[in-house]
Amino acid sequence: MNKLKHKVVYAWDNKQDVFVMYRDDAGKKKIHCIENFLWYFLIKIEDLSKLQNDIIKSYKQNGLILKSSRDDTYVKIYCDRMNAGFYDFLEYLKKQKVELLEADLSLTKRWLLDNDVVFEEDLKIAFFDIETDDTIGNIEIGRDKILSWAIVDTTGKTYYDSKEDEKELLKSFLNVADKYDVIVGWNSAQFDLPYVKARMDVYGLRWIKKDGVEIWNRIQHVDLMSRLIKLFSPIMSILGLQGFSLNEVARVFLKSSKIEHKEKIHEMYENNPELLKEYNIQDVKLLKELNEKMSTLFLMIKECIWTGSFMNKFYVGELLDNYILREADKRGLHLRSRPDKIGEEENRKNFITGGYVQTPLSGYYSDVRVFDFKSLYPTIIIGWNIGEESHVKEIAKEAESEFYKFLNERKIEEIDFEEWTLFLRVQRRKFDPDNKYYQSAYNQFFIKDVISVVSGLTANLLKQRKEFKALMHKHKEGTTEFANARAMQEVVKELTNSVYGITADATSRYYNRYIAKSITITGQYLNRLSSDLIKKEFDLTTLYADTDSVFLQISEDEKVEVVHSTINRRLNEEVIERFGLNPSEDLIDLEYEKKYGRLILADKKRYIGHLVESDGKPMDTIHSRGTENIKKDTIEYTRRKFIELVSLILADTDVEVIKKWVKDVQTEVYNEKMDVKDITIIKRLSKPIAEYKSKSGHVRLAEIMLNNKEIMDTVKKKHSWGERIHYIVVDSKSKNVVLDRDFTGVWDKAYYWKVQIFAPMKRLLSVVYPEVKWDYYEVEYMQNTLF
């Protein structure tokens, strides 16, 4: 095969030929076509004996198997994937218990792995948006005409078309889009792209060719909204971001907005074409500006180059898969195929244990310090050399069943820590008398001397991250070098954090319950070990712990560093002693992260307090996790009063004053006229209405709205979430709820007080003032007391 001299912009296949796009020296798109690409998968050489000669022969005769080759470890089987018997053949192999390797790879992926290609970094990008005829009203993909489109590229070059002949309009869109490598839209995976596709099908335009390939197929697509949702949905409240409409995102990040218009799109099209043009172009300009502001695509491109992926398949699982396949390939290793539907179901039957969540010593504390394990799961993957190749499979099942025998129906968190330690010690003597392995807390064993692909990769990623961080500090903020280093640091971080995820993902080729559980359960053990050591060394009791965090009460600042260094030293000593870890390693680091001057520890995953220090920087803010003030289904009134109450508590207000305050709030709820906004409950739909087994208030209301065609049903797709239903409880006993717009002024005050307002407060109050009988305030308010 002649090696491609140019950098690859994009590649795809039609199950027969592979098309590789690059740009020539003049910058023109060119296609390199590998006709009848010889695709293959592999099996292990020891599985060869499981095959029956006559059957293989018949597959050869009918042209399915084209040829085969072997080395010491693997047999490559070259096949015609278009052959009707292809899937039969795979089924036959599975029935013979032959493990298929890399049989799920597309022709493109196979070609990219086997040819040492360089990915093009300088991609030409354009932002696009379409406007469609909205005369009818409801959105239905492809039903009505496309009225206009706008495109702007990264240099600011702008295109717009609104000609009446839709076929010509689409042609011009296609021609402009094809000047670029990637087109970027907003919610375009759900709207613009399928819409254009559907309308092009009306005129058969999707099959127009240029240089021998369909133009439509040679343009990559990115939905900027999906990416920003992934990046920012966890921190929406911090950003003050209400949602992911283009207008809202532009408001928060750009302090800009879409063009306002009162007319419908079709009215603008007919009566005010200039405004439509302005509107359409403004949208793509917002996309361009958003990207400039956040370097989103720049980062994505970096990630693609790094892992060997294309922009239009930008999922963490896919990126990591490409990366690991490449790394394995460099070592001459071939990996098993992704599970089929049956294998996936099998995988799902196993429940992977997660992180350790200690039942908190609920209470009101001062000087609470939070410590965090730095990159806990990556640390474990590296320290224990966890991975497929290092895993000692011969004893895996027996050692696992020993673990479950030991658990004896108990939950892991119920196990006495000393007992667990003792069990592991006995097991280690039994399974690893020669000390050749690392033992995980799940009683699985990993060979010491051959570094696994996943472990080596994770170590490499952590090392890279350190280097990029150092590089960042070497350069000034605002320079290209700084931006690059920061981008790469983020890329590496995202990948590192996802390595554990793919070992527990039932659909991934890296799924392995022994491995996934070894990681999480060792994490549980380390967390408990740290508490154990802290108790022994300093007689400090851990107040709370969740996965990789540990909460301790330490008043003196000087003591914090002592605790930190002592515990880290002891942790590393203990893992060497208990699990046979490499003595030179000094991996585990329980970092000091933040301090609460005061902390109300309410329950698991629910706490709120006065944050006074974080990452070495002084702070002065109320910080909470899981409590009602940050939950989106909390009514506004409660949100406000809750924070007010917390402020009173944190300010050492006398309990009698607080009791009076509670009573006053109750009086207000029962007697004052409330703003609808204050008592509106907002709940989001998560799936199509028909799929609900249990129909709570918001679902019943949504059902009616759906029947009236006021809302669209929820689509069961990634990143497309359902409508938020705003409603008010009129009478809780009879389950009477109304939409906020239909509110008549009648609402169930007793219900609101008891459930929506007082309950969250009571949970805090009974933790802070356990001696007070707060139930008293729950009872119905008597407007006219006898006294």
Add this chain to the structure above:
DNA sequence: GCGGACTGCTTACCT
């Protein structure tokens, strides 16, 4: 018909 005890479903969160 209504409530308590219980289970399962649903939402939204934490790491």
Add this chain to the structure above:
DNA sequence: ACAGGTAAGCAGTCCGCG
């Protein structure tokens, strides 16, 4: 279309209750 753990509230069911 990378994971599991958890609280809280409601729906639905069973059952008792002259």
